[in-house]
Amino acid sequence: MGKSSKDKRDIYYRLAKEQGWRARSAFKLLQIDEEFNIFEGVQRAVDLCAAPGSWSQVFSKKLNEIRPEDAPLPKIVAVDLQAMAPLEGVIQIQGDITKVSTAEQIVSHFEGELADLVVCDGAPDVTGLHDMDEYIQAQLLLSALNITTNILKPGGTFVAKIFRGKDVTLLYAQLKIFFPTVTCSKPRSSRNSSIEAFVVCQNYTPPKDYKPTMIDPLLDLSYGNELLGPNRVIVPFIACGDLSGFDSDMTYPLEKESLDPLQPPISAPYRTAINLKQNNFFNKIS
């Protein structure tokens, strides 16, 4: 898709470029914060699945805004499978959130302390097969929850992308094991046509005797099954962001010249496909 057709289709894509965010997703986190005040008192924050980095940009802006003059600089750690262009004040780890080495690297940056806030906007490459996409997204969310139990301090907050598919109540039940307050939230900038939403999980309170581990994660939660059926958990749903503001499903006229993306991907996965195509790889196998 050409740059200008995406510009015409998506107001938040345009606003992100105008306001200096690396991706339109920045607005989702900003709108979640408007409702839940997630940055209050936060000094150490982790952005899981962070590339290209717009949520880390929001962290940097918000944590520096709320920092008292004499307080140390906030610690922000961003993790992604993909390489990410540098961002001032953000420590970057290129790694997989399902790996123990990644959890160890994150914690090593906090000098013995744990994080106050962990977020995860992780998304697998969608296949278009809805059941499969929902399943993989749920597994990624559980991986994010698992690594979070290794790096979040009691009382801390966890925010993560969730697909509201047919088995979502099981995920809510699994999150409720660790957080007494779980809310499903849909920012205005997340398209209504998308099953994406965000869980805002507050006041991290792991079960008594729970020992976080990355090696044999308990999050293959067999005890989650008893939370199905009449015992299933229902969590509040909150739409956030200015509801009379821009609608992410609408097409707005393009009034200004389209801008270049702020930070093009530095090693985009589609490069491999382009190289294969240029070398006639697909002709050879057909």
Ligand code: SAM
């Ligand atoms: N929040 C980001 C921002 O605002 O710029 C956008 C995140 S993007 C929607 C999803 C990211 O999840 C991709 O960059 C992808 O590489 C990452 N991801 C998917 N699986 C991952 C994994 N197992 N470990 C680390 N990152 C992962």
